[in-house]
Amino acid sequence: MTNYCGYMGKVVLLDLSTGKAENYIWTDLDREKYIGGKAMASKILYDSLTGKETPFSPENLIVIATGPLTGTGAPSSNRFDISSLSPLTGITSSSNCGGNFGHYLKKAGFDALIIRGKCERPTWVEIDNGEFRFHDAASLWGMKAGETQEALQKELLAEHGKPVRCGMAVIGPAGENLVRYASVISGERAAGRAGMGAVFGSKNLKAITSAGDAVPSVFDKDKALEHHKRWVSYIRSHPLTGEQLPRLGTAGLVSSMQVHGLLSTRNYAKGRFEDFEAVSGEALAEELNVSNSGCLSCPIRCTRRVPVEGKTVKGPELETLGLLGGNIENRDLELLCRWNYELDELGMDTISTAGTLAWAMEANEKGLWKNGLSFGEVDGLSQVFDDIAHRRGIGAELAEGSKRLSEKYGGKEFAIHSKGMELAAYEPRRAVGQGLGYAVANRGGCHLNGGYLVVLEGLGMNVNGQTPRGKADLCMIMQDLMEAISMGGQCLFTSYGVVPAFMIRNPNGLLAKTVNAVVPWIGPAVRVLNKAPEIACFQLFLLPYTYELNYTVGMKMNIGKFIRAGERSYNVERAVNARFGVSAENDKLPKRLTDMPQDPKRPDTKVPLEQMNMTYYRARGWEKNGLPSEKKLRRLGIR
Amino acid sequence: MVTVKLFGTLRLDSGVREFTAEAASVKELYPLVLREIRAKKADTAVTERSLRACLVAVNGEQVSPRAKLRDGDLVYLFPAVAGG
Numbered sequence A: 001m002t003n004y005c006g007y008m009g010k011v012v013l014l015d016l017s018t019g020k021a022e023n024y025i026w027t028d029l030d031r032e033k034y035i036g037g038k039a040m041a042s043k044i045l046y047d048s049l050t051g052k053e054t055p056f057s058p059e060n061l062i063v064i065a066t067g068p069l070t071g072t073g074a075p076s077s078n079r080f081d082i083s084s085l086s087p088l089t090g091i092t093s094s095s096n097c098g099g100n101f102g103h104y105l106k107k108a109g110f111d112a113l114i115i116r117g118k119c120e121r122p123t124w125v126e127i128d129n130g131e132f133r134f135h136d137a138a139s140l141w142g143m144k145a146g147e148t149q150e151a152l153q154k155e156l157l158a159e160h161g162k163p164v165r166c167g168m169a170v171i172g173p174a175g176e177n178l179v180r181y182a183s184v185i186s187g188e189r190a191a192g193r194a195g196m197g198a199v200f201g202s203k204n205l206k207a208i209t210s211a212g213d214a215v216p217s218v219f220d221k222d223k224a225l226e227h228h229k230r231w232v233s234y235i236r237s238h239p240l241t242g243e244q245l246p247r248l249g250t251a252g253l254v255s256s257m258q259v260h261g262l263l264s265t266r267n268y269a270k271g272r273f274e275d276f277e278a279v280s281g282e283a284l285a286e287e288l289n290v291s292n293s294g295c296l297s298c299p300i301r302c303t304r305r306v307p308v309e310g311k312t313v314k315g316p317e318l319e320t321l322g323l324l325g326g327n328i329e330n331r332d333l334e335l336l337c338r339w340n341y342e343l344d345e346l347g348m349d350t351i352s353t354a355g356t357l358a359w360a361m362e363a364n365e366k367g368l369w370k371n372g373l374s375f376g377e378v379d380g381l382s383q384v385f386d387d388i389a390h391r392r393g394i395g396a397e398l399a400e401g402s403k404r405l406s407e408k409y410g411g412k413e414f415a416i417h418s419k420g421m422e423l424a425a426y427e428p429r430r431a432v433g434q435g436l437g438y439a440v441a442n443r444g445g446c447h448l449n450g451g452y453l454v455v456l457e458g459l460g461m462n463v464n465g466q467t468p469r470g471k472a473d474l475c476m477i478m479q480d481l482m483e484a485i486s487m488g489g490q491c492l493f494t495s496y497g498v499v500p501a502f503m504i505r506n507p508n509g510l511l512a513k514t515v516n517a518v519v520p521w522i523g524p525a526v527r528v529l530n531k532a533p534e535i536a537c538f539q540l541f542l543l544p545y546t547y548e549l550n551y552t553v554g555m556k557m558n559i560g561k562f563i564r565a566g567e568r569s570y571n572v573e574r575a576v577n578a579r580f581g582v583s584a585e586n587d588k589l590p591k592r593l594t595d596m597p598q599d600p601k602r603p604d605t606k607v608p609l610e611q612m613n614m615t616y617y618r619a620r621g622w623e624k625n626g627l628p629s630e631k632k633l634r635r636l637g638i639r
Numbered sequence B: 001m002v003t004v005k006l007f008g009t010l011r012l013d014s015g016v017r018e019f020t021a022e023a024a025s026v027k028e029l030y031p032l033v034l035r036e037i038r039a040k041k042a043d044t045a046v047t048e049r050s051l052r053a054c055l056v057a058v059n060g061e062q063v064s065p066r067a068k069l070r071d072g073d074l075v076y077l078f079p080a081v082a083g084g
């Protein structure tokens, strides 16, 4: 039970080995400290995992967590999080998804679902108004994500005698076959990164459906509604959330990344792809985009819908355009859209698939691993993807990811990963703060968990991307802010509204130029704010999240507490990783990015990582080994 | 003669992808871009002011809007974008 609104007041622990569901104690004090989503999941993993578990052991947990704003009508608040030990990295990881499962998990009466153990045979689990039912999934095993969801609808119809409105989280063949970067699919949306689908597969868990009639309460309906309206109107008026994202989606970044030398090309050998226009957001909009769509309750609607095989399906995001475009020297946009669909259907992360493929192409070119794959030779790749998902032929090896392959065959210097997770499409040698973020990110090569500094270093703003000055502090504060934003269940894309509109509308103006020049110097101020967030005991319209937590949840929240919650989340995740052997030693990037300038004529076009790492640990108040001390954890209230 | 390419919402709004023009500087280019856009879409909402707010790249590298141009240059004009 809880005294706060927005929550359902229940966290449940489901043991697949015994079939028993029990209440997991989660208090209002926990809610105040961790709010929800990934932060909540990280604390549950911190309290439950000892450091001895492995990703595929039955003792590994899957935590599916929602935020208190999900289902309350707050804008873009439909996201849910899946956390577990990642088969790709071996450490804790999370994957955020815009599908409907979180919304319906709350309708079934739960804020979070913790899964442990293993089913004896392929199973799907039905959650119905707080009750759990186990069903044989033998007939579903082997099915792709879309057909699995259709088959589940039919089974639910047969069982209940009427169609059941529900949320689903399912895996495709990749998850069943323990592909280390298999995803979980909810509707058309993927919890793509970190191999959460393989953890499902290791537990013989094909799918979960969730349905119910519960509705989260709202603390102050009038104020909440008024605030939603104000926020939606701001989102719609902002050039990023009201124009770029709805009209071009994330795909709109390709051209800008090209100009800034940020577009991963030829397995990150270069930051520019000569044929970038063929696989750009503009080409997608002009040639293929049928319509837009969006996650539930989202006014931004950034999703592209494209035609594939006579159907209209979800189109590729920027990461997929970059990594299955220039990074493997593919110029065929229609083919790329088809791969995007096929990979979702197989239940496989497009980023890690593409990153592993690019590594394999280069390894083949260099004679390290003769696998028949070459840059620019794109015919037949659909078959390769299918082979990965079913672990056939070279697919069985590609299913292991670029880190393991480079350890086996050589070529570590061009295996573009951090902690085992392949990097997103932003080439960091022209945005060194983003490079730092990739290296220190708790879940490995993730642009968002890494603080997403590239948004300041060329995209959105024009802060010097080569200087390390201030980047450690900015990386920390951005990581903490993004942690905090997603705790409520909200989409991180709403945070682009935080970039002042004048920076976007007039980036050549004096004011924008001054801001860009000043940003690298604000490190010390950021550090003061981080040491004493209590000084920020106010709210800001540009950070509407605190208002939402006040009005919808009834939680007394200000900027300082919000930042502290983000910091706590980042630290608790790091503390779990420490149990699994993570330290400064793991905060690395491949030599291609740290030792080889992108532009041979400009020695500064590489990531000066060692220099920034130490500053980052100091900013975070961590030890030299890159870990939070006992004192730090106590100060944050984690211990 | 320089080649001009438009990107982002500017391209979607104007319907202009690419054209060639005689201009010795980016500054000289703005009225020519506007003329090209108006020829394609008379009721366009694009103004010279909104063009001046675009980022400019010449031969692939971002430059100042005050940059000079040389014969054969490839000029990109694109509004600032973020987020993915």
Ligand code: SF4
Binding pocket: A076, A077, A098, A293, A294, A295, A298, A299, A300, A301, A302, A303, A491, A492, A493, A494
């Ligand atoms: S901005 Fe895009 S990803 Fe985020 S909630 Fe909206 S539609 Fe989903």
